[in-house]
Amino acid sequence: MPKVRVGQIECFYEESGQSEPVVWIHGLGLDHRVWGLQMPLFSRHFRCLAFDNRDAGQSDRSAGSYTIKTLADDVIGLMDTLAIDKAHIVGLSMGGAIAQELAIAHPARVDRLVLVSTYTSSDRRGADVLNSFALMRARFSREEYARATMPWVFTYHDYRIPGLVDLAIARFLEDPYFMPADVYARQVEAALSHFTEDRLSRITASTLIVAGDEDLMTPMRFAKTLHEHIPGATLTVIQGGGHAFILTHAEEFNRLVLLFLTAP
DSSP: OOEEEETTEEEEEEEEOOSSEEEEEOOTTOOGGGGTTTHHHHTTTSEEEEEOOTTSTTSOOOSSOOOHHHHHHHHHHHHHHTTOOSEEEEEETHHHHHHHHHHHHOGGGEEEEEEESOOSBOOHHHHHHHHHHHHHHHHSOHHHHHHHHHHHHSOHHHHTSTTHHHHHHHHHHHOTTOOOHHHHHHHHHHHTTOBOTTTGGGOOSEEEEEEETTOSSSOHHHHHHHHHHSTTOEEEEETTOOTTHHHHTHHHHHHHHHHHHHOO
């Protein structure tokens, strides 16, 4: 599988499809595989680039701490290396924070922007949630950690889908690229460095915001702030969607994003 040098790290990526490029940016503690229910469809229409952030998946571990800006610079470096001048950008959760930073700092590199289950800044509650996750990752077994955090990711309705949560836990336990506690804590620190609320008006890309109305991790107030401050942005709410609606409501999500990216 391909890796390329981006600054001081080797970055793992996968590409599929042709035509206009779409860059898919994953969230905290995840890697490019989170887009598994999107790639088969979108690669029929676009050149899809999914990659692992530094410290995640098969990309290199970082030599030290970093910020959301660092991760946005990594994306630009990857695009440069792969000769992608401009792309549609889709960002999930922390990946949505990275996407915001990209659209603000590098407007000429962003065509259309899709912000998914994301946030505009850290706050005391969010910081306590993520820091508690980091603490549990250090002190709990992998299974204990999975069972303690799944209710933040899946909704009451999701738990009623036979086998869904058990399958998610099983895959978590089998993950060969599981992020160690110290690395996860470093990524939490980066996630909490994000603040764009005073700069969102500088986003010029046509923007779609997709949020779940039952998302506990990134509540609707963040989507409303994004919608209010990004000029011309469209907000679409997934009814019954939690933080993992790209999995649980994949068909609806894919339809919305495909319509947005292919619209005249």
